[in-house]
Amino acid sequence: MDRIPILRMGKFLLVTIQIDLYDRLATNLESDLVQMVNKTEAKGVLIDISALSIVDSFMGRILGNIGSMSKIMDAETVVVGMQPAVAITLIELGLELKGVHTALNVEKGMELLKEKIASDEEPPDETDEDSTE
Amino acid sequence: MKQDISKLLQKKKKQILEDWINNQLADATLREDLMSNDELREQSAELLDGLLKALTDKNFSDVESKEFEPVYEILAGISVSRAKQGFSPRETGIYVFSLKDALLKTLQTELKDDPSTLLDAMLKTNKLMDSMGILTFETYLKGREEIILRQTDEITEISTPVIRVWDGILALPIIGTLDSARTQVVMENLLQEIVASGSTIAILDISGVPAVDSLVAQHLIKTVAATRLMGAECIISGIRPEIAQTVVHLGIDLSSIVTKATLANALKHAFGILRLEVRKVQKEKIV
Amino acid sequence: MKLMKIVLSKDSMKIEREQDVVPFRGRVKEYAVKIGMSLVNQTKLITAASELVRNMLKYGNGGVVLIEVISEGRDNGIRLTFSDKGPGIADIALAMKDGYSSGKSLGIGLPGTKRLVNEFDIKSTPGQGTTVSIIKWKNG
Numbered sequence: 001m002d003r004i005p006i007l008r009m010g011k012f013l014l015v016t017i018q019i020d021l022y023d024r025l026a027t028n029l030e031s032d033l034v035q036m037v038n039k040t041e042a043k044g045v046l047i048d049i050s051a052l053s054i055v056d057s058f059m060g061r062i063l064g065n066i067g068s069m070s071k072i073m074d075a076e077t078v079v080v081g082m083q084p085a086v087a088i089t090l091i092e093l094g095l096e097l098k099g100v101h102t103a104l105n106v107e108k109g110m111e112l113l114k115e116k117i118a119s120d121e122e123p124p125d126e127t128d129e130d131s132t133e
Numbered sequence: 134m135k136q137d138i139s140k141l142l143q144k145k146k147k148q149i150l151e152d153w154i155n156n157q158l159a160d161a162t163l164r165e166d167l168m169s170n171d172e173l174r175e176q177s178a179e180l181l182d183g184l185l186k187a188l189t190d191k192n193f194s195d196v197e198s199k200e201f202e203p204v205y206e207i208l209a210g211i212s213v214s215r216a217k218q219g220f221s222p223r224e225t226g227i228y229v230f231s232l233k234d235a236l237l238k239t240l241q242t243e244l245k246d247d248p249s250t251l252l253d254a255m256l257k258t259n260k261l262m263d264s265m266g267i268l269t270f271e272t273y274l275k276g277r278e279e280i281i282l283r284q285t286d287e288i289t290e291i292s293t294p295v296i297r298v299w300d301g302i303l304a305l306p307i308i309g310t311l312d313s314a315r316t317q318v319v320m321e322n323l324l325q326e327i328v329a330s331g332s333t334i335a336i337l338d339i340s341g342v343p344a345v346d347s348l349v350a351q352h353l354i355k356t357v358a359a360t361r362l363m364g365a366e367c368i369i370s371g372i373r374p375e376i377a378q379t380v381v382h383l384g385i386d387l388s389s390i391v392t393k394a395t396l397a398n399a400l401k402h403a404f405g406i407l408r409l410e411v412r413k414v415q416k417e418k419i420v
Numbered sequence: 421m422k423l424m425k426i427v428l429s430k431d432s433m434k435i436e437r438e439q440d441v442v443p444f445r446g447r448v449k450e451y452a453v454k455i456g457m458s459l460v461n462q463t464k465l466i467t468a469a470s471e472l473v474r475n476m477l478k479y480g481n482g483g484v485v486l487i488e489v490i491s492e493g494r495d496n497g498i499r500l501t502f503s504d505k506g507p508g509i510a511d512i513a514l515a516m517k518d519g520y521s522s523g524k525s526l527g528i529g530l531p532g533t534k535r536l537v538n539e540f541d542i543k544s545t546p547g548q549g550t551t552v553s554i555i556k557w558k559n560g
Contacts, residue, residue: 020445023438054445054463056470057529080364084324085463087362088317091355093467093532096362103364104331112364279494321460 004029006036011043012113013075018051026062034069044113045070048106050081060095067100076101076116080109138254139188141243142236149235150181156231167218176211181232183207193257196264208265209272216276229269233262293319295326302403303332304396306371308341316352320359333365334403338396340371350385357390366391366406370399428489428496435473436482444485445470448500451489455496457558465498465556468536472502472552475529480504480550490555497538497557508546516542 002025007014013036015029033045045066049055055063067077078101090097101116103109142149154174157163168176183204192198208229215225236258244251293315298304305323309315323335337356342349353369360367370393372380380387393399404411431451433444448469452462469485476483483504490499509515516530534540539555 020442022442053449054466054470056467056474057532058470058474078364082363083463084321084328084359084363085460087324087359088320088460089463089467089536090362091359092464092535093471094535095532096358101364102362104327104333108331108333108364275494317460 002028003032006032008036008040008042011117012110013037013040013042013045014048015046016048016051020052020054021059023058026059030062030065030069033066034073037070037073037075042075043117045075045077046106046109046113047077047079048081048109049079049086050083050105052086053083055082055086055090055095057093057095060090060093060097064097064099067097071099076113078103078109078112080104080106137190138240138250138257139185139190139193142188142239143185145239145243146181146185149232149239150178152235152238153177153181153232156234157228160227160231162221162224162227164220164224167220177228177232180204180207180211194260196261205265205268208268212269212272213276213279216273217280222270222273225269225273226266229262229266233258233266236262293322295322297326297330297332298336298400299403299409301330301332301407302334302336302400303327303330304336304338304400306338306341306396309343311339311342311349311352313348313352316356320356323356324359324363327360327363327365334406335360335365335367336396336399336403337367337369338371338399339369339376340373340396342371342376345376345380345385347383347385350380350383350387354387354390368393368399368402370394370396425490425492425499427499428491431487433485433487434482435476435485438477440482441470441473441477444473448487448498451487451498452556455489455498455558457498457556461556461558461560464536465500465554468533468554468556469500471529471533472500472554475552476502476504476506476550480506483549492557495557495559497555497560499553499555501551501553503549503551505549508548508550509542509544510546512542512544 004015004017004021004025013033015033017029021029036042037045047063047066049063052059063077063079067079070077077099079097080103082102101112103112154177157173157177158170187200187204189200192200211228212225215228237255240251240254240258244254293305293307296304296306303323303326305319307319311319319337323337326332327335337353339345339353345353357367357369368391369387372392372394391402393402429451431447433447434440435444445466448466449462452465457465473485476485481504483502483506486499486501486503488499488501490497516534530542533554537554537556538560539553541553542550543552544550
């Protein structure tokens with residue numbers, strides 16, 4: 001297996017990472033996703049990492065990149081299902097995953113994406129906190 | 134001709150044991166409430182047995198000798214269990230030192246005609262028993278430390294309850310000092326509960342934290358950041374005036390965190406985020 | 421009383437390619453689970469190991485990792501020693517500064533990794549290689 005499947009659901013793209021990623025697989029995912037966002041004109045990307053037991057700075061960078069790249073292409077990224085141990089470790093490591101939104105689970109992530117898109121279509125009342133580097 | 138002291142002691146084992154037990158029984162601090170005399174006898178017999186078996190004339194002056202290891206093991210086991218049973222250091226010490234008295238007494242009676250051998254044997258016995266005494270204290274302390282560690286664990290366990298105050302809202306009152314080990318436990322419990330309950334808002338109430346210095350603040354900021362990474366919001370409540378003062382005087386930046394004075398205010402804020410409203414029921418509608 | 425660190429078991433693994441990273445993490449996890457390390461500590465250890473092994477691949481062209489189960493007093497733990505024969509680090513103090521990185525990474529490498537473990541030791545000779553050794557205690 002050298003590709004992570006990307007599912008399309010209406011305006012959203014859905015990725016579930018089920019295994020610990022080899023670096024190659026992660027970089028492939030990054031470029032595949034960006035291509036897909038462009039091709040499908042998706043408004044949101046949802047990445048489920050609940051099966052990931054480790055997120056190191058490399059994986060963190062990939063997630064951040066996906067968020068920032070999608071953002072420039074006008075799509076929001078939500079990372080869902082992070083394990084508590086992973087969150088604690090990332091904070092200790094000093095990684096805050098700037099550029100992506102987070103939600104507890106897929107359901108809440110979907111809600112968040114819908115909200116973001118709805119507020120996008122109305123006149124913008126609040127700019128969100130994420131900054132692109 | 135020199136006598137074989139270890140053989141001599143082995144021969145006199147029964148006598149030594151009797152003397153030793155009597156020494157212990159005669160002591161005013163004997164704790165019959167903690168250990169029965171039969172148990173005491175059994176314990177003493179086991180240790181003496183092991184000691185005399187391990188003892189040879191060759192290793193008598195070598196307290197580090199390998200043959201003594203089983204003896205030390207028995208002794209360590211006894212001191213640890215005594216520490217846990219609540220014996221005082223003195224009571225535990227007397228156990229070993231009264232054996233020394235018994236051994237010396239036997240040597241004195243048996244070797245009274247041979248002063249130079251007696252002196253040599255006594256010096257060696259002293260040295261061996263002293264090293265056993267030191268071991269007793271080391272392991273006794275270890276036993277005590279284990280108790281303290283276990284209690285610390287228990288305190289951390291019970292002092293970080295996570296309460297579901299509303300559907301989707303968790304509260305965690307922190308009572309006592311917040312050090313890094315404690316923060317770790319708080320964070321773990323909180324995040325696990327967030328996942329388990331699917332709550333999107335957590336309120337950390339610090340009204341029970343005696344002081345907030347820059348280190349504690351850093352721990353709080355970390356907890357909030359980890360909660361956000363999981364996709365939930367974290368509110369800190371219970372900021373007492375003294376805490377607000379120290380925070381500002383120390384120049385700690387809490388601007389990235391939502392802080393509220395009371396748990397009630399935090400809950401109100403949480404309702405706002407969840408778009409909930411609490412209203413008084415109007416009388417006409419009930420009737 | 422000064423406690424001695426006693427090595428209970430030893431294992432080593434060669435890291436030569438990027439594909440070795442995931443199996444290596446699996447191996448570290450095995451040992452961590454074996455000594456009953458808590459999940460959070462496991463995650464911290466494996467993440468730290470992952471960071472260091474990547475550094476080793478990136479700057480040292482790979483190397484060898486020694487995995488040891490050690491014991492000190494009543495505490496058990498895992499010691500990982502990463503040795504490479506790369507160019508080495510000229511200024512260790514600078515490399516340990518938050519925000520510094522010579523490569524194209526987020527610059528959290530060494531200091532961030534240090535925060536994840538209980539003991540962190542780095543030795544480097546320019547031109548000969550770098551050795552990093554970390555310890556994570558079971559209850560640390």
